[in-house]
Amino acid sequence: MSDPHDTCDIAIIGSGLVGASLACALEGSGQRVVSIEAVAADAGSGGRDPARSGFDERNLALAETSLNALDALGVLAHLRAPLAPIRHIHVSRVGDFGAVRLAAEEHGRTRFGAVVVARELGAALEARLAMLSGLRRLCPARLVEGQAQADGWRLRLACPDGERILFARCLIGADGAASQTRRLLAIPDQRHDYQQTLLVAAVAGERRADGHAWERFDRYGPIALLPRPDGLFGAVMGVAREQAEAVSALSDDAWLDLLQQRFGWRAGRFLRVGRRAAYPMVRVLAERIAGHRAVLMGNAAQTLHPIGAQGFNLGLRDALTYAELLVAAGPDGDPGGASLIGEYVRARHEDRERTVAFSDGLARLTSNETRLAAGLRSLGLLALQHLPGLRAPLAVAAMGYRGRTPRLARSR
Numbered sequence: 509m510s511d512p513h514d515t516c517d518i519a520i521i522g523s524g525l526v527g528a529s530l531a532c533a534l535e536g537s538g539q540r541v542v543s544i545e546a547v548a549a550d551a552g553s554g555g556r557d558p559a560r561s562g563f564d565e566r567n568l569a570l571a572e573t574s575l576n577a578l579d580a581l582g583v584l585a586h587l588r589a590p591l592a593p594i595r596h597i598h599v600s601r602v603g604d605f606g607a608v609r610l611a612a613e614e615h616g617r618t619r620f621g622a623v624v625v626a627r628e629l630g631a632a633l634e635a636r637l638a639m640l641s642g643l644r645r646l647c648p649a650r651l652v653e654g655q656a657q658a659d660g661w662r663l664r665l666a667c668p669d670g671e672r673i674l675f676a677r678c679l680i681g682a683d684g685a686a687s688q689t690r691r692l693l694a695i696p697d698q699r700h701d702y703q704q705t706l707l708v709a710a711v712a713g714e715r716r717a718d719g720h721a722w723e724r725f726d727r728y729g730p731i732a733l734l735p736r737p738d739g740l741f742g743a744v745m746g747v748a749r750e751q752a753e754a755v756s757a758l759s760d761d762a763w764l765d766l767l768q769q770r771f772g773w774r775a776g777r778f779l780r781v782g783r784r785a786a787y788p789m790v791r792v793l794a795e796r797i798a799g800h801r802a803v804l805m806g807n808a809a810q811t812l813h814p815i816g817a818q819g820f821n822l823g824l825r826d827a828l829t830y831a832e833l834l835v836a837a838g839p840d841g842d843p844g845g846a847s848l849i850g851e852y853v854r855a856r857h858e859d860r861e862r863t864v865a866f867s868d869g870l871a872r873l874t875s876n877e878t879r880l881a882a883g884l885r886s887l888g889l890l891a892l893q894h895l896p897g898l899r900a901p902l903a904v905a906a907m908g909y910r911g912r913t914p915r916l917a918r919s920r
Contacts, residue, residue: 516542516644518843519663519676521651522683525568525626526806526823528633530682532581533831533916535640538839542674543637544665545647566708566785567734567742568629569594569721571621571821573908573917577828580916582639586632591622592735595719597906598774601726610906619719620906623734623742646674654679654692656800660844678844679802682827685792687808693799700868702789702813704729705752710736710782711743711767713775724771729789731771740782741775743767744814749788756786789813791868797860798853801844803830810860812867821908822863828914829855858911866905 518534520527523545534541570578575591578584584591597620600607612620637643646667653664660677681689690697706729717735724731729746736742745767747755755766764778792811797804806823830852834843842848908917 514673515675516540517677518542518680519544519661519674519678520680520682521689522681522687522806522808523637523645523647524682524684524806525629525633525820526827527680527682528630528637529578529581529583529824530680530805530827530831531640531643532583532633532636533577533828534834535642537642537831537835539642539834539843540644541642542644542646542676544649544651544663544674545645546650548648566626566787567623567710567736567744568626568820569621569623569734571906571908572617572619573913574821574824575622576918577824577914577916581636583629583632583636586635587624587628588631589625589628589737591624592717592737593619593622593719594721594735595619596721598720598722600724615904617907621908623721623736625736625742628737651688651692660801676844677801677842680830681802681804681808682806682823683808685790685807685811687794687804689802690794690804690808693802693804695799695804696795698791698793698795700791701749702729702791703749704746704789705749706730706787706789706814707745707747707752707755707763707784708787709743709763709784710738710740711764711778712740712780713778715776717741717775720775722771722774726770728770731767733771733775741778743778743781745770746789752786752788756784787814793864796853797826797856798849801849803849803852805830810864812864818863818867822860825859825908825914825917826856828916829912832914832916855912860911862910 517539518541520530520541520543523543527543531541531543595612595618597610598607610620612618646665648668650666651663652666652671655662660675661679663674663676665672665674679689681687683689716739719735721735722733728748730744731746732744734742755763758766760781763784764781768778791813794804794809797809805826807819809826810822812819812822833848833851833855834841837848
């Protein structure tokens with residue numbers, strides 16, 4: 509039987525970008541929600557401790573669907589800096605013929621999406637969470653043990669004032685690629701190491717970022733430039749894993765020279781680079797996204813290569829879908845019931861499968877050096893550029909419309 513002294517309907521393990529978004533989406537659902545986060549908030553900075561997953565200096569390309577949802581959830585109103593719109597997308601590969609150029613105005617939009625610094629989005633989510641009346645937060649609190657029961661989960665938590673027991677009718681795992689919830693549910697995962705490390709930094713150039721997003725590929729990985737709200741470029745440079753340490757140790761000038769050499773001059777000369785960070789690229793794919801009265805979402809369900817900027821956008825649609833199904837079930841709906849969880853799995857299948865296939869396929873194809881792969885890439889780039897009927901689905905996918913789109917993510 510459940511412990512009557514400390515109970516909730518939904519326990520969200522992990523309060524990163526996806527877990528926090530889910531908490532916002534559940535406001536007003538009539539469910540008692542508890543958010544459990546192992547790392548304490550950094551009150552002095554107005555945001556999260558840098559160790560908190562996802563709240564860092566990475567630049568997030570938010571698809572149109574994500575912007576729609578975050579606006580409807582009241583999160584964007586708390587951003588301290590304006591969004592940087594993505595109006596043009598340019599995709600090419602060194603040594604291949606052709607390039608794909610997409611313009612939002614050709615598809616009846618002012619933008620495909622927009623860029624925000626992950627740290628800034630994290631601070632906006634923190635501000636919104638503080639306003640939620642139906643949310644209880646345990647932070648810091650670490651999940652020590654979980655026991656499945658017929659009607660939910662008995663969770664043992666380690667808190668600063670000692671251990672406590674919490675009973676939850678449904679367990680949500682939004683705790684990242686190394687998900688403890690996934691292990692608790694005994695869900696196996698499939699891993700693929702791309703043998704790449706992505707080096708991320710803000711870069712100043714002789715031209716300001718002006719709504720153009722570039723993705724350039726070569727044998728070592730992707731080189732991307734995203735427009736930032738401060739007029740800088742959010743630069744991503746993929747390097748072979750064995751070269752990552754040496755490249756990270758380069759002086760600023762040498763690092764910029766390497767970026768310039770690999771990316772080219774489409775954005776002009778690069779002048780300065782900010783603090784750099786490194787992220788090894790390993791795909792982690794849970795074999796199932798649900799278990800007994802439990803659901804995985806975000807990086808706990810699928811950690812993708814960031815090529816094409818799909819990860820957070822996909823995870824946000826996970827959270828929105830679950831919240832939408834639960835709200836539709838009414839205030840008396842069972843958040844961990846087999847019917848609701850089964851519907852969640854079915855609703856997420858197409859979007860998840862297509863997005864994972866796109867991200868992984870693009871990462872593998874663009875790093876393949878064979879003549880056959882080069883020929884196929886060139887034909888594909890030329891076809892996409894010259895056949896509007898092929899570009900349109902690509903633009904729609906770039907805006908986040910894949911499979912069953914959650915209501916809050918649709919254009920209003």
